[in-house]
Amino acid sequence: MSRLDEIDAWLVERLPQLLVEHRVPGAAVAVSSGGEVIDAAAGVLSTATGVEANTDSLFHIGSITKVWTTTLAMQLVDEGTLDLDAAVLTYLPEFRTSDSAAGARITVRQLMCHVSGFEGDLFSDTGTGDDCVEKHVARLTEVPQLFEPGEMFSYNNAAFNVLGRVVEVLRNRPYDECLREYLFTPLHLTHVAAGPYEAILHRAAVGHIQRDGDEPQPTPVWALERSAAPAGAMLAMRPRDLLAFVRMHTNGGAGPEGQVLSAASVKAMQQRQVELPDTGRLGDAWGLGWAIFDLPGGQVIGHDGSPIGQAAFLRVVPGRDVAVTLLTNGGNPLPLYADIFGRVLRELADVELPASPAPEGAAPPQDASRYLGTYSSSVWEITVTRDDDGRVWMRRVPKGLAIEIGKRIERVELLAWRGDTLVPATPDERGLHIPHGFIGDDGAGRARYLHIGRILRRADA
Template identity: 30%
Template sequence: MRTRLALTALALATAVTAGVAASATAARPDPVRQGLETLLHSDGAPGALASVQGRDGLVRAYTAGVGDLDTGAEVPRDGQVRIGSVTKTFTAVVVLQLVGEGKVRLDDPVETYLPGLVRGKGIDGRRITVRQLLQHTSGLPDYEDDVTDDILQRRYLSPRDALDVALRHEAAFAPGTKWGYSSTNCLVAGLIVQQVTGRPFAEEVDKRVIERVGLRHTYFPAAGEIAIRERHPQGYRQDRPGASPRNVTEIDPSAAWAGGAMVSTNSDLNRFFSALLGGRLLAKAQLGQMRTTVSVGAPGYGFGLGIMSVPLSCGGVSWAHSGAIPGYGTWAAATDDGRAASVTMTLEPKTNQAVKHLENAVDAALCR
C-alpha cells in the first residue's frame, strides 16, 4: 500500500507559571484519540481501535465509535481484526528464517523452488529472485482487485488458483528495474515456503512466529473459515462513495492467503513488531537484509523485505506495514527504542487520505 506522511502539529501555549503549564498540559487533547476521531469523522469508519506501547513498556488501549452499527455495541478494547497486508511481514519473517537455515537463498531465482510454475506474458520465474518477491521489485502483476468478489462472496480460492488469476495479467515491469507493490509476490513466497518445508504455510507461520513470541490472539484462518474467533468489532465496506457501510465481517480471506489473510489484535501486532526489531525472530544477518531498503518514490520512505521504513514527525523512523481488506484497515509500526503502535479502522480504506490518517494516528502514538 503506497503511503504519504502528513501530521498536524499540536501547539501548547507558553505558560508563565509552573501551575499554568501543568494545567495546559493536562488539558491538551490526546493525539492518539484525535487520530481515531479523524478516522471516524473524516473517513466514515464506524469504529476505530489502537494499542500503544511506550519506551517504558506501558501499554495503552484506545477505542472510538461503535463496534456494531446494528446494535450500537461498543468497540471491544483490543479486539481481534483482520490485518490484511500486515500479514506480509509475517510471511517475510518465515522466508528469512529459512534463509538463515540455509534452505532458501535470497538471490536464487523462483524457478529453483517452483520450477515451471511462474510463467506468463513477460513473466518468467527464472528471472525473478526471492529477494525481489519480498522487496516488491519482481514486476509480478497484482491480483487483489480480481479476487475481491471471491473474498466478499465467501468463495474459497486455493493459492494455486489465486496465482492463476494473477498470471492472466502481463508483467508490470522487468524484474529489478523498479519498485511496484503487488500481493502476488507474497503469494509466490508462501508457495516457496510450502515447497521447501513440506508443510502448510499456515502451520509454518504458527510454529515459527505466533508460538515463538506468544501471540495469543493471532491466527491464520483455516480453509473455509469465515468468522472471527474471538471478540471483535464488526467490519464494514462502502460499495461506492457516499453509500451506507455494509457489514462484511464474515468473509473468506483465502484468496489473500500469505499476502493478507491473518487475524490479530493491535497489542499482538505491537508484540510481533517489537520482537522482530529486537532480534527474537531473525538472526542479525537476516534482520539486516530485511531492513535494507529501496526507494518507493516518496521522500524518506523505503521498502525492505516485507517491511517499510517510515519517517516520523518527531525524528527518526519506524518500521511498519499497512493492511486493507474488506472490513478493516490497519497500520502497525515499531521503533528500535521499544515504542510500538497499531491502529485499526473498521471500514476498508479505499482512499489515500484514509491510509494517511491511519499512518498519522500511528505517528502521533509513537511521537507522543
C-alpha cells in the same frame, strides 16, 4: 506521569470522539515504548449488531501480513534452506508468468521488495482447501510481465502469494499452519486468527463501506479469498498481539522463549532494497517486507493494510523502541491515523508525520503531451486527456477486483506537482490525493508507464 501514560490517558478520553468525527465505526490502538504497552478501543465491531469493540477485539491487518510472510521466509534463510538470490524456479519449478524468460529470472528477494515486474493485483478464488495457494500460483501463467525483474518498484500482492507458496513447499504444510507453528506459538499470541474459523472464537470486527456520504454499512463478506492469505486476505488480530510480533523485530529476533528470527535476518529486513518514486504514503524505500519512511526526526519502518472495508496502520521506530498500530473497520480512517500517529510519534520518538500530498496552489501542467493516452492493468483503465483550455483530466474505469469491491468510474482533473508527477485536484474516497507519476519512454516521447504505487502500462499505440 510518563509520556506513555499521558498518551494512554489521551487515547481513553479522545478516541471515542475521534471515531465520531471521522465516522469510523470502531477502532483499536496499541502503543509500545521501552517494552511497555498500552492499548485502547472504542466504537462498535459492526453497525448491524452494535457489539462494542474492546482491546481484545480482532481486526484484519490486511497487507501488514506481508511482513509476517517475509518473516516466515527469513526463518528458512536462517535454517539454510532458502537462498534470497536464488530464482523462484529453484523452489517452485512450475512457476510461470506470461514472459517465461523474465519469470525464470525472478528471485526470492525480488518477491519480497516488489520488484519482480509482473502485474500483482490478481486475486482468484481457488477454493478453501489447503491447496488454494498452490492453485492460485498456477494461474499466474497469463499474468503480464510489465518490466524486467529488478528494474523498478511496483506494489505486488501476487508476489507475496508466490512467496507464501515457497514457504509451504519448504515447510511441507499449508501457510496457515506455518503461521501458527512458527509465529503464533513461539510469540505466545493469544488473540490472533489465520482465518474465519479461528476469528469466530473472538470478538471480530466486520468491515464497513460507504457511498456518496452515506453512513458506513457492513460489508457483505468478511475477507477475500483464502488463496491470497500470504498477501493479506485473512490474518486478523488484536493490536497488542501485532505489537508482540513487532517487539520480536525490535529485540533482535528474540521471543519470549528464545530466538524466533536471527538478528542478521531482522537487520536484513530493515535494509533498503529499492528506492520509491513519489507515491504519497507508501514510503521512501522498501526493505524485505518492510516499507521504509524517511521522516523528519528519523527513519521509520512499517506497513499499512486495506482489507475489505477495514484499514490497518503500523509504524515502528527501531532506534527509539517505539511502535504504534491502529486497526479500524471503515469510515474515514486516514484523518484518524494522522491524529493518533502524529501525536504518538512526535511525543514518544521525536518524529514528525509528514502531511499528505495536496494540490494547494497547483495548476495544470504546462505541457501534457507526454502524459496523454490510456494506461491499463487488471484492475484499472486510466485515460489521460487534455481539454481545449489546456486542463488535464483522468478518466478512471474499474476492472476486475476494483469492480468487486465497489469502485466506480471517475473523471478527475490532474494538476502539476513534482516534475512528471501529477496529483488529482479532488481526493479519493479515503481523502487522499494519490501522486500519479509518468515514467519511462515509449519511443515516441510519451510516458511508457503510469505509477500510482502500482505500475500501469501504456495501452495505446
